[in-house]
Amino acid sequence: MKASERHIAEGILFTDQYQLTMAQLYFRMGMHEQPAQFDHFFRSYPDYGGHKAGYCINAGLAWLVDWMREVRFGPEEIELLRSQRGQAGQPLFADDFLQWLGREGTFEGLSLRAIPEGRVVHPDVPLTVVQGPLAMAQILESPLLNHLNYQSLIATKAARIRQAGRGQLLLEFGMRRGPAQGANAGARAALIGGADFSSNAGMSHVLGFSPKGTHAHSMVQAFMALGQGELGAFRAYAEVYPDDCLLLVDTMDTLDSGIPNAIKVFEELKRKGHEPLGIRLDSGDLAHLSVQAARMLSQAGFPKAQIVLSNQLDEFTLWQILSQIGQEAPQYGLEPDDVIERLVYGVGTRLITSEGCPALDGVYKLVGVQARGEWIPAIKVSETPAKVPNPGDKRAWRIYDRRGKATADLLGTAEEDPRRMKPLRLQHPSEQETYRILDPKEISHIEALFCDILRDGRQVYDFPSIEQIRELRRKDLDRLDTGVRRLLNPHLYHVSLTGRLWDLKQDLIRSAQEGAASE
């Protein structure tokens, strides 16, 4: 795409066509400036080929707000809309609507409440709540979901990979297989969710991180083609980067050529007073090769040299690799932990595409409209009770048990405060007979989850740094029960309703069904 086209494709027209036709309909019906509320939430945890996650990590909010504050309907956008024709050849958008859009077509009238980035989040709990004029809140649907679904998906995958890797250094390597420019959002989300660093040079610099990397096979191949062999390539690398020497050892043969050549070069570096960093393994049986590499490097006097693993890694392959190291290392007289503590993971494709589950099912649902100064809750009936969104203006709370572990998220109406409800009744969101009663002494803390982000378009929130966001993620994961955090078959975390919200939901379902029947 040319730069001259990008400002259109990435501006306020980065939305779905039907948002614009609905906005015109609201305008024509005089409803366009009627205050409305939309909730953004996801319905189910990512399901990685049959294995559902037990939690998600929230991400993407800061970039959404940056985008909302930068875009608007300018003359170019208005002209493009004016040019569009309907089936009968007539202009699809009328002049009066386009004039209104040119004048009022910004997100400056919207208020936004949200759960901060980095926090552990669960299905059906609103992550983002938008209030404001119906037409502009409607136009925001597609870009909001686009900004938030993908980053939360990738942050979640990164958290799982970090967990499987037992906290060893994790590098995001996904650009080459990432989704076009979306690779930048993917790198950011990976850094939020669990990656320590990224190989993405531009994005790392923008976010204040030092980009990381090793070298490619092509470097070794170039030296080989010019008659200098793998050893020549390694020597050149060591000469240019004596204090950052990390060598890729599988261009020819890992055990017979790569590691022995790397050790030769490391010995030369050591004699010159430099500490080599380590090696990278990018093919073959990574667990077996890790054990062999650890043994060979230690025997040669490099017991601290890192072993960077890459090649189709994710939480499941890491799990398998670490299990196999646990079995194989003792056969070679090594402590498994001594091998594992040297590992660094370079994770590309399967992180940036969320292998096994390439999309988060986030939705944006109308939950209320204001008429004559009063909020009227809205409902969408579904044949599956669990798919009926929770109506009206709500607040989200997190309940911590006596151990300080999160035990449930609770949704209530805006007027309710669960800190004053004793005992606290946690109602299942779609099954009337299922509820829990919590005695005050079982609760250590009840936390409000929402922060005000925008108030009538004005930013009232200081966006935290990536490092601060990661601190939230670490704190939340520590307060999650290990059963919920489990990578396979996690315990189901409870998301509950207050009794009053349950009653409101049931009343609305009933009257919607009666309304439909009598039409």
Place this chain on the structure above:
Amino acid sequence: MKASERHIAEGILFTDQYQLTMAQLYFRMGMHEQPAQFDHFFRSYPDYGGHKAGYCINAGLAWLVDWMREVRFGPEEIELLRSQRGQAGQPLFADDFLQWLGREGTFEGLSLRAIPEGRVVHPDVPLTVVQGPLAMAQILESPLLNHLNYQSLIATKAARIRQAGRGQLLLEFGMRRGPAQGANAGARAALIGGADFSSNAGMSHVLGFSPKGTHAHSMVQAFMALGQGELGAFRAYAEVYPDDCLLLVDTMDTLDSGIPNAIKVFEELKRKGHEPLGIRLDSGDLAHLSVQAARMLSQAGFPKAQIVLSNQLDEFTLWQILSQIGQEAPQYGLEPDDVIERLVYGVGTRLITSEGCPALDGVYKLVGVQARGEWIPAIKVSETPAKVPNPGDKRAWRIYDRRGKATADLLGTAEEDPRRMKPLRLQHPSEQETYRILDPKEISHIEALFCDILRDGRQVYDFPSIEQIRELRRKDLDRLDTGVRRLLNPHLYHVSLTGRLWDLKQDLIRSAQEGAASE
């Protein structure tokens, strides 16, 4: 991301860190301006959960070239690199290298040959060939793969979905679940590979398409909350869009409320002289509901009203839906084809994420370096013979049989012309004893696959429009054997080598192995 950060994150630093450190190494060793050749190709067809595709559709080239021509190392990029420190706290990049990068750090010295977008392509055949100074050709690796892998992946998925949908109108609806800004590349690729239109407003306008859409549940909900019900919402829509009236009928109850209300409104429209467009089904048993909707709409006098289907569609769900319509339609006295011909598919998540296979394994491999004016082919040895890239400067040809169907792609050295080889021997790329001999009378046509795109940075190719690219796709798919085109268990298309290229490859493997052994 703020606009002020975007030009860094999407500029020339949209690459992996190790490309920059390797470039400095080449600079230090005096190899940075040595001409090199890299081939871009993919190794295997996308594998959708155990079912491999039989072909891919090439896409992404025009945007890659736009990007290459726009980016360069400017003062800001140089300063960011200058600020980076190594492990020992020393600057990672030296002044002389940064000065060279500031002066020569563009892609203007590169030449590029490629198979055009829209063409059917196969594994191991170079899709893009880059020749030019080693350092800049190396830096291009990550952005090239990023631009081409994702668009080819999505174009391929779109072609498969179109095939499963028996050519009925296909709309791309993926923005909300798409990978951040990558959703724009996804929309373009979908339009190349098989989608007729997209709901993505900005991207459609940029590419000269009319964006398409219907309306959302939220519109019906808003009218319901304000006491006007589903019928009120439909009437409003028909009033504003009398000639483009397409109604979403599943907000309440599809058969008992949605379709009867839509029919009421369609009758009102008809009385005013307008032709309603149709309905959209977004939940439930889409095959069953399609048959019922077709029946109800036809009985009411709307035999041409479209039935738009959406909700987690891809090639496999469409296949199932069309099979089920084949079984159910006759039970209600309908011809299955009469139902199917009314269908339009809105495909979102599973298209834009390539459900089942979220990445294409495209790689970029050094195949030659020039020294003293002569090209020296480069090789990368692998324990898996099929993973050894084909060395040197090559040409790619497509052989058509007497029926005019493509029967094999053939790679040969730059000097060879298979049109002069009679009979033609097609050598398997990794198994010596496997080959085919084609008699001249079995061949109707031999086609050169590469086009020159850039010559020393100068564009020597007129990029075709999306419509022209689609024409290439349609033509190529028509010339593909139906066995290869099959969605499940396709026949394997042959990619072969000439005898001379086979010999070169074996010689290089042998001498690389001997070189490694003697080091």
